[in-house]
Amino acid sequence: MSAAEPPGDGDHQLLVLIDPLARRYDGESVRIAKDVLSAGAHAKICFADGPDEFARALSRRGSRRPVVVGDDHALLRAVSQLHRERELADSVLSLVPVGAAHTLELSYALGVPRGAVAAARTALDGARRRLDLLVDDSDGVVLGELRIPAAASSPGPSHTVWETCRTLVASLVRPAPPSSAGPSGSQRLRVEADGVLLNDLDQPVEGLSVAAQGDGGLADVVVRTASGETHTAEAKAVTVSGPDFRYRADIQVAGPVRTRTWTVHADAWGLVLPTADE
Structure with a gap:
């Protein structure tokens, strides 16, 4: 995480994007957030009815700084869209967590x-921080941590309908072949960190995690093998290959794929966080 940036001229021109699931989950918190933001800035309020309207409003924000009211899915949706539009480097986001x-x-x-x-209040007066981002070779982003295997999880009450359906359909249409698994549910994977081999296909992998350090433009890579060994590295790029595998990127499960490379983009996105004295 880089040092705080000074506030810009448009900091008090806000676009408040309210995720529909936040309204259904906790309408009172949404109302409170809207009132606080409107009292402290010139805020345009958008009650998005779905992902398409959310995306349109974000694309048409102009000079207004986006404030997302919602959960991790809403934050990831906003960062992913700005990355696809190649506007992430010039943008800074705030989040009011509701979910x-x-x-x-x-x-x-x-x-x-x-x-x-x-x-x-942090969205109004906090410090803008630049954070590292993991970007894969299909233009997907990871804000927090990548994990393999992708542990199955039941969708909670704030999980979106389209995300639930997409995950279900993917698992039915393209199931991972049984041959990809090693002993005790491990997977046979080749893992390279900046071209250096950490693990090959002959050694089943019990767990793999990759997470950007936050500053310095490097990721922490941890490989745990089925034999009990642990291999660690710091790297700019990590490539995983092998029989079809799924992976969990933040809160979303993706795949199956046979190879994928994740690269750290230093200081790639901005998030407003509490100042040091808060």
Whole structure:
């Protein structure tokens, strides 16, 4: 994480994007956040009815700084869109977390305050921080951590309908072949960190994690093998290959794929967080 940036001229021209699931989950917190933000800035409020309207509003934000009211899915949706539009480097986001606890783990890990009032005040007066980002070779982004195997999890009350359906359909249409698994559910994977081989296909992998360090433009790579060995490295790029495998990037499960490379983009995106004295 880089040092705080000074506030810009457009900091008090806000676009408040309210995710529809946040309204259904906790309408009172949404109302409080809206009132605090409107009292402290010139805020345009958008009650998005779905992902398409959310995307349109974000694309048409002009000079207004986006404030997302929602959970980890909403934050990831905003970062992914700005990355695809190649506008992430010039943007800074705020988040007011509203949702079930398990849908906010990423946001809290990034340092977003808990509670609508504290988060809304941080959106108004906090410090803009530049954070590293993992980007894969299909243009997908990872804000927090990548994990293999992708542990199955049941969707919670704030999990979107389209995300649930997409995951279900993917698992039915393209199931991972049984031959990809090693003993005790491990997987046979080749793992390279900046071209250096950490693990080959002859050694089944029990677990792999990759996470950007936050500053310095490097990722921490940890490979745990089925034989009990642990291999660690710091790298700019990590390539995983082998029989079809799925991976969990933040809160989303993707794949199956046979090879994927993740590269750290230093200081790639901005998030407003509490100042050092808060």
